[in-house]
Amino acid sequence: MDIATFCRQSRVLVIAGKGGVGKTTITAALARMAARAGLDVLVVELEGKPGVSAAFGATEPLAYTDSTLTAGSGPLGIVRDDGSGPRGAGQPEAVAEGTVHARRITPDDALLEYLAEHGMGRISKRLVSSGALDVVSTAIPGIRDILVLGKIKQLEREADVDLILVDAPATGHAMTFLSSARGLLDAARSGPVRAQAQDVVELLADPERCQVALVTLPEEMPVNEVIEAAYQLEDRVGLTLGPVIVNGCLSDDPRLSEDPAAAAAAVAVTLSTEQIGALAAAASFRASRYALQVAQRRRLADELPLRQLEAPIVFSDTIGPREIERIAESLADAIENIGAEPAPTVS
Numbered sequence: 211m212d213i214a215t216f217c218r219q220s221r222v223l224v225i226a227g228k229g230g231v232g233k234t235t236i237t238a239a240l241a242r243m244a245a246r247a248g249l250d251v252l253v254v255e256l257e258g259k260p261g262v263s264a265a266f267g268a269t270e271p272l273a274y275t276d277s278t279l280t281a282g283s284g285p286l287g288i289v290r291d292d293g294s295g296p297r298g299a300g301q302p303e304a305v306a307e308g309t310v311h312a313r314r315i316t317p318d319d320a321l322l323e324y325l326a327e328h329g330m331g332r333i334s335k336r337l338v339s340s341g342a343l344d345v346v347s348t349a350i351p352g353i354r355d356i357l358v359l360g361k362i363k364q365l366e367r368e369a370d371v372d373l374i375l376v377d378a379p380a381t382g383h384a385m386t387f388l389s390s391a392r393g394l395l396d397a398a399r400s401g402p403v404r405a406q407a408q409d410v411v412e413l414l415a416d417p418e419r420c421q422v423a424l425v426t427l428p429e430e431m432p433v434n435e436v437i438e439a440a441y442q443l444e445d446r447v448g449l450t451l452g453p454v455i456v457n458g459c460l461s462d463d464p465r466l467s468e469d470p471a472a473a474a475a476a477v478a479v480t481l482s483t484e485q486i487g488a489l490a491a492a493a494s495f496r497a498s499r500y501a502l503q504v505a506q507r508r509r510l511a512d513e514l515p516l517r518q519l520e521a522p523i524v525f526s527d528t529i530g531p532r533e534i535e536r537i538a539e540s541l542a543d544a545i546e547n548i549g550a551e552p553a554p555t556v557s
C-alpha cells in the first residue's frame with residue numbers, strides 16, 4: 211500500500227499500548243514517515259514528557275500552541291527524474307516533504323481556552339490557578355479527559371494538517387481516557403458537557419475520522435495486554451483498530467547459528483576459548499529472543515485478526531532523529547508490502 215494512502219485512512223490516529231512499549235517512539239516514527247510521504251502532520255502529546263521533542267532533536271518542551279518540529283522541504287531523493295525508483299513507480303514527480311507540528315494538550319490549558327472563547331477569559335486564569343478544575347473533576351469523573359478529547363476534536367475539524375497523531379497514555383489510563391465520553395453522555399442529560407461528549411463519541415466512532423494503532427513488544431505480557439486492550443477498545447469504546455505495531459523486533463540472522471571458532475578461522479582470526487564461549491552464549495541468547503519473538507507474533511496473529519507492522523529494535527542509548535528515521539523507513543517498507551500478502555481474516 212502507498213504510504214500516503216495508508217496515512218490518509220483516518221484523520222486522527224491514536225497510538226496506544228502498555229507503558230514503555232514504545233508509543234512515543236512509534237508516534238514520532240509515523241510522523242516522520244507521513245511527512246516523508248508529503249503529509250503535514252500534527253503530533254499531540256498529553257503527558258508533558260520530552261520524548262516527542264527529543265525524537266526530532268529539539269530541546270524545547272512542547273507547548274499548548276503549535277511548534278514546528280521539522281519544516282517541510284523536498285523534493286525527497288527517493289524518486290528519480292523519470293519517476294522510477296524504489297518508491298517512484300507510477301509517480302510522475304518527486305514528493306515534497308510535509309511538515310511535522312506538535313503540541314502538548316493539558317486539561318487546564320483546554321479549559322482556559324474554552325472559558326476564554328465563551329466570554330469568561332477574565333476569571334478563567336484565576337479559576338484554573340486556584341485548583342477549581344480539581345474540584346470539578348472530583349465531582350464529575352471524566353471531565354479532564356473530555357476537555358483534552360474536545361480539543362483534539364476541535365483540531366480534527368480545524369487544524370490545517372493531513373494527519374493528527376495522538377501519543378496516548380499507557381493502556382489502563384488510555385481506556386479510561388477514551389471511554390470518558392460515553393460515561394459523561396450517560397451522566398449529563400444536557401448542557402455543554404453533554405454536547406462535547408456527544409461530539410467526542412461521534413469522532414471516536416467514525417473510522418474515517420479516528421482509528422487506534424496499538425503498539426506492543428513481541429513478548430508474552432505485552433502481547434496478552436494488547437489482545438485484551440484491542441477487544442475492549444472495540445467493544446467498550448466503539449473504536450476502529452488499525453494495524454498493531456510490533457516494536458523492538460530483531461531481524462533473523464542465519465550467521466548466529468554458525469560455529470564462532472569456525473567463522474573466525476574462515477577470516478583468519480584465532481579466538482581464545484573464553485571468547486568462543488562468550489560469542490556462543492551471546493548468539494544463543496539472541497537466537498532464543500528471536501524464537502520468542504516469532505512465537506509471540508504467531509500467537510498475536512492467532513488471537514487478534516489485525517495486521518502487524520514490524521518496527522526494529524535500534525541499538526542506541528538514546529532515540530533521536532537518526533533512530534526515528536530508521537524506524538520510519540522500516541514501517542514504510544512494511545506498509546508498502548501490504549497487499550503483497552493476504553490480509554488477516556476476522557473470525
Ligand SMILES: Nc1ncnc2c1ncn2[C@@H]1O[C@H](COP(=O)(O)OP(=O)(O)OP(=O)(O)O)[C@@H](O)[C@H]1O
Pocket residue numbers: 228229230231232233234235236261379380457458459521522523524525526528529537
Ligand atoms: N524500536 C526501539 N529500539 C530501541 N529502543 C526503543 C525502541 N522503541 C522504544 N525504545 C526505547 O524504549 C523506551 C520506551 O520507549 P517510549 O518512551 O517510546 O515508550 P512509551 O510507550 O511511550 O512509554 P510511556 O508509557 O512511558 O510513555 C525508551 O527508552 C525508548 O528510547
Ligand SMILES: [Mg+2]
Pocket residue numbers: 233234235259261377
Ligand atoms: Mg510515551
